[in-house]
Amino acid sequence: MSERYDIAIIGSGPAGLSAALNAKIRNKKFIIFGSKDFSTKLVKAHKINNYLGFYGKSGAEIKDEFASHLEAMDISITQEKVNNVYAMGDYFALMINEKMYEATSIILATGVNFGKPFKGEEEFLGNGVGYCATCDAPLYKNKIVTIIAYDKKEEDEVNFIATVASKVYYIPMYKEEVQVDSSVEIIKDIPVEIVGDEKVTKLILKNTQLITDGIFILRESVSPGQLVPGLIMDGNHVGVNRNMKTNLDGCFAAGDIVGTPYQYIKSAGEGNIAALSAVAYVDQQKRK
Amino acid sequence: MIKVVNDKNFNEEIADSDNIVVVDFWAPWCGPCKMLTPVIEELSNEMGKNVTFAKINVDESPIVASKYKISSIPTVMVFSKDTVKETMVGFRPKADLKKIIEKHL
Numbered sequence: 559m560s561e562r563y564d565i566a567i568i569g570s571g572p573a574g575l576s577a578a579l580n581a582k583i584r585n586k587k588f589i590i591f592g593s594k595d596f597s598t599k600l601v602k603a604h605k606i607n608n609y610l611g612f613y614g615k616s617g618a619e620i621k622d623e624f625a626s627h628l629e630a631m632d633i634s635i636t637q638e639k640v641n642n643v644y645a646m647g648d649y650f651a652l653m654i655n656e657k658m659y660e661a662t663s664i665i666l667a668t669g670v671n672f673g674k675p676f677k678g679e680e681e682f683l684g685n686g687v688g689y690c691a692t693c694d695a696p697l698y699k700n701k702i703v704t705i706i707a708y709d710k711k712e713e714d715e716v717n718f719i720a721t722v723a724s725k726v727y728y729i730p731m732y733k734e735e736v737q738v739d740s741s742v743e744i745i746k747d748i749p750v751e752i753v754g755d756e757k758v759t760k761l762i763l764k765n766t767q768l769i770t771d772g773i774f775i776l777r778e779s780v781s782p783g784q785l786v787p788g789l790i791m792d793g794n795h796v797g798v799n800r801n802m803k804t805n806l807d808g809c810f811a812a813g814d815i816v817g818t819p820y821q822y823i824k825s826a827g828e829g830n831i832a833a834l835s836a837v838a839y840v841d842q843q844k845r846k
Numbered sequence: 847m848i849k850v851v852n853d854k855n856f857n858e859e860i861a862d863s864d865n866i867v868v869v870d871f872w873a874p875w876c877g878p879c880k881m882l883t884p885v886i887e888e889l890s891n892e893m894g895k896n897v898t899f900a901k902i903n904v905d906e907s908p909i910v911a912s913k914y915k916i917s918s919i920p921t922v923m924v925f926s927k928d929t930v931k932e933t934m935v936g937f938r939p940k941a942d943l944k945k946i947i948e949k950h951l
Contacts (some may be wrong), residue, residue, distance in 0.1 A: 594925060614848040645939040647888070651881055684918040684935030693876055694918050697904070697911075771916065790937035806939065 562660040563589050564840045565833070566652055568785075569667030571597035572822045573813025577665045577836075578633050578828030581598050584837045589659065591652075592635045596621055596797055597669065600822070620822075627648055639779075641690065645806050648843065662786045663836040666786065666796060666804075666811040667829060668779055670820065673708075675846050679753030679775065686758025689784055691715040691774040700724045701771035704761050706749055710734045716742055719774075727761075727768050743842040782815060792824075794815070802832035803837050808843070848890050849900040853909040856902075861928035863898055864948050870901040871911065871921040878937045879920045885940045893944070896951055918943075924950050 560831050565581050567574045581588040589615020596602050603617025628634070642653045643664060652659040655744055679687055688694045691705060692715060703723040717739045718725045726742045729749060735746055747763040754760070761768045767783045782796045783789050790797050790805040795817040802810045812828035814820045829841055851869065859912050860867045863926045866868035870886050883901075890899040904911040904919060914923065914930065924932035924947060934943070 642878065642937070644878070644937050646881065646884070647940055653881075656877075684921070685915070687915050688918050691877065692900065696875060697919065720899055721951055757917060787937040788942050 561588050561650060562662060564661065565589075565663050565665060566659060566661035566838045567591065567665045567667060567833075568643070568652075569669060569813070569815075570635050571600065571667060571669050571813055572624075573669075573815075573825035573829035574665070574667035575628065575665060575830070576826035577812060577833040578628070578829075579631060580830050580833035581837065582631055582633055584833070586837055586840060590633065590662070591638055591640050592637050593637060596624060596634065598633075599669065600624075604655065624820065630803075634732055640785070643809075645786070645809065663808040663810065663828070663839050665802075665832045665836055666782060666785075666809070666815055667813045667825070667832075668782070668785070668815055670794070670814040673777055673779075676749055676752055676775070678754075679750065682752055682758045682773075686754060686770075686772050687752060688772065688774050689776070689780050691719055691776065694774075695719050695722045696770070698723050698772045701767065701786065703727070703772045703774065704729065704768055704770040705774045705776065706731060708732060708778055709776070709777040710736075713738050715774075715776065721753060727770065729763075761798055782811070800831075801835040803829055803835055808839050810839075847894060847899070851902050851907075851910075852898045853907045856907070856910050857928075859898075859900060859943065860925050863925075864869070865896065865898040866874060866931070867900055867925040867948075868921045868947055869925060870899070871904050871914075871916050871919050872901055873905050873919055875901060876919050882920045882922075882937050883939075885943065888940060889943060891948070893947065897947060905921075920934045924951060 562726045564586040565588040567577050567590040567796045578590045600621050620734050640652050644651045650661050650664045660763045699722050702725045704727040720739045720742050727745050728742045729745050747765050751762045783791050796815050797812040798811050798816045802812050810832040810833040813825035835844045888944050918935050922934045
């Protein structure tokens, strides 16, 4: 069994980074998942004048400040994408493809870039609509599967499903050149609605319709309720109290994911609170 | 205790049971199913007196899997006789499952 972390932080924007600093200061064994650029939103920001202490800097400059801060505190980011988090009772299991990490508490700081679901997507979730192609692929043996993907990385998944399904339609939502198995039919069109009766029967696109048994939607990040099954949402955001605690014991959230305003310093402040709440939770668990 | 059910003994174990039966549809290649297994085991230890717990490997039981239109696993169904009272798709934390099962007691 892998070592168990005290705290796993998912997301490397201001909320996640600020949580990591505080976890470090409190001497907790933690891991932070994210990207080397921390946050695409941060890098893209032209000028930021409402972050205390950083007048007139661009997002990219603030990113560099964050990077040197982390380096000074010897914090490194694990560049892996967490697919699912399972609340196992007294710990959380974080799944990364075939790999698993364990943590006593988690902090969700993934921002709000999960996109709007397609019409019919939520209605047919589990009845033909899925987010993990490798998990459910064998159920579609000799059936027709449609995959909508937002990243070129997903092409491997597409090729894998092509070995199982009788027919695969692939709808790439990115601009790069598509390189998939020749048996896969590439459809360059915009999905509009998923329809069916008890189960999915077809996908309606702007210019065409596809008869299909299953639809997998592979987005950059899934909604928090999908990421952590059992998590209670408050509209489009994760429901938290003043301590940044969610409905699941040991699960905290911070930043844009918990609601507006979407601001850097608000996220950093919430990351601070979430980290201290997680520290208190971990200490309490250890005393048990 | 968790009963192992398949296409052959499905009716006798589930449809003919006097208890409500919680059925975990799983397969060995499914990661979330592995995470759900210990949760179902804990529930069966806690609630096993009044509720029967069963698991069905969908690879080995295609008839039952297609009868109940299993298109994503894990799926947990609550049966009373041969009627499906509840369908839960995907992993759920223990407390959530317990609350849903208790509704049918």
